[in-house]
Amino acid sequence: MTKILVTGSLGQIGSELVPTLRKKYGNENVIATDIRPNAPTFICEEGPYEILDVLNNSRFEELIKEYEIDTVFHLAGLLSATGERFPQKAWDLNINSLLSVLEFGRKYQFKRIFWPSSIAAFGPTTPKDNTPNETILQPNTMYGVTKVTGELLLEYYWQKFGLDTRCMRLPGIISSETPCGGGTTDYAVEIFYEAIEHNHYTCFVKPETKLPMMYMPDLLKSITMLMDADVAKLEHHVFNITAMSFTAEELVQEIQKHRPNFTVEYKPDFRQTIADSWPRSIDDSSARKEWGWKHDFGLTEMTKDMLEKLINSKKIFDQN
Numbered sequence: 255m256t257k258i259l260v261t262g263s264l265g266q267i268g269s270e271l272v273p274t275l276r277k278k279y280g281n282e283n284v285i286a287t288d289i290r291p292n293a294p295t296f297i298c299e300e301g302p303y304e305i306l307d308v309l310n311n312s313r314f315e316e317l318i319k320e321y322e323i324d325t326v327f328h329l330a331g332l333l334s335a336t337g338e339r340f341p342q343k344a345w346d347l348n349i350n351s352l353l354s355v356l357e358f359g360r361k362y363q364f365k366r367i368f369w370p371s372s373i374a375a376f377g378p379t380t381p382k383d384n385t386p387n388e389t390i391l392q393p394n395t396m397y398g399v400t401k402v403t404g405e406l407l408l409e410y411y412w413q414k415f416g417l418d419t420r421c422m423r424l425p426g427i428i429s430s431e432t433p434c435g436g437g438t439t440d441y442a443v444e445i446f447y448e449a450i451e452h453n454h455y456t457c458f459v460k461p462e463t464k465l466p467m468m469y470m471p472d473l474l475k476s477i478t479m480l481m482d483a484d485v486a487k488l489e490h491h492v493f494n495i496t497a498m499s500f501t502a503e504e505l506v507q508e509i510q511k512h513r514p515n516f517t518v519e520y521k522p523d524f525r526q527t528i529a530d531s532w533p534r535s536i537d538d539s540s541a542r543k544e545w546g547w548k549h550d551f552g553l554t555e556m557t558k559d560m561l562e563k564l565i566n567s568k569k570i571f572d573q574n
């Protein structure tokens with residue numbers, strides 16, 4: 255029996271990962287947690303929900319003991335754009351909480367820990383196209399610094415203590431359920447909401463900005479696949495992963511195929527510098543070889559599905 259605790263459950267990824275895990279492992283076996291008290295009903299009524307500040311070690315340990323946790327998906331964190339505004343907070347939250355999870359993992363002999371790294375682990379000196387799994391990691395954002403440090407910690411605990419840590423360097427994640435939490439690729443999500451609601455979007459990166467991306471259904475599939483993978487077949491514990499790469503302009507043109515009246519203006523801000531330091535495309539052949547990763551959604555399929563889901567959800571009013 256697996257007993258899972260998810261941190262940062264109310265965020266963009268957690269709010270969709272928790273229902274996926276509950277479907278697979280049973281509602282009672284997935285304990286959703288977040289620092290925020292106001293969990294939506296689909297999170298707090300379908301299974302256990304606990305308020306947890308991941309920097310509160312005694313509360314964290316209490317929950318691990320109470321629910322006999324053996325697997326943690328550690329999603330609580332500060333993202334790239336917010337991290338540049340509050341670098342000390344980004345270090346504190348992203349790294350000190352990860353260290354606690356790793357120490358709990360050692361003490362309570364967890365089966366597995368999942369922690370997401372990011373393409374932010376790369377930096378301006380990293381090869382920009384088809385970036386390999388093993389390459390230069392010299393990020394120039396505090397968020398990136400925490401992601402490289404986290405990757406090294408996961409590798410250390412695996413090598414030194416045999417703690418089964420698993421990690422993917424996530425590209426920008428596009429999803430329709432929960433708004434983004436302050437990252438540099440947020441434009442690729444916001445643009446859909448604005449296209450439907452106002453037929454206009456002011457984009458904070460230049461039209462030629464090209465970044466790796468993934469649609470949420472593919473992300474949920476990839477996390478499940480990685481966590482199910484036979485450890486004996488893993489040569490890595492930190493994986494590059496991707497599904498598609500497109501420029502901001504290509505995304506606009508794809509949306510315009512469905513909404514011809516949609517217009518965009520470009521007003522790059524401080525996030526342009528962050529985007530410019532990241533790769534344009536990623537080589538994820540290690541993930542494909544070692545645990546069979548294969549994506550389902552490219553730009554065309556993702557755009558169609560996002561627009562349909564947002565319009566059908568009626569969370570925003572269609573101005574078309």
Ligand SMILES: NC(=O)c1ccc[n+]([C@@H]2O[C@H](COP(=O)([O-])OP(=O)(O)OC[C@H]3O[C@@H](n4cnc5c(N)ncnc54)[C@H](O)[C@@H]3O)[C@@H](O)[C@H]2O)c1
Pocket residue numbers: 261262263264265266267268287288289290306307308309328329330331332333347370371372373423424425426427428433434435436437439
């Ligand atoms: N979304 C992406 O595009 C993306 C890309 C690469 C990596 N990641 C990584 O995935 C993870 C989750 O990202 P997300 O997009 O869901 O983030 P998010 O900002 O949407 O959610 C983070 C959640 O953590 C919670 N949180 C903040 N401080 C906390 C604390 N002290 N204790 C407990 N919870 C706290 C917030 O309330 C929020 O619900 C992060 O580690 C992020 O770096 C995300």
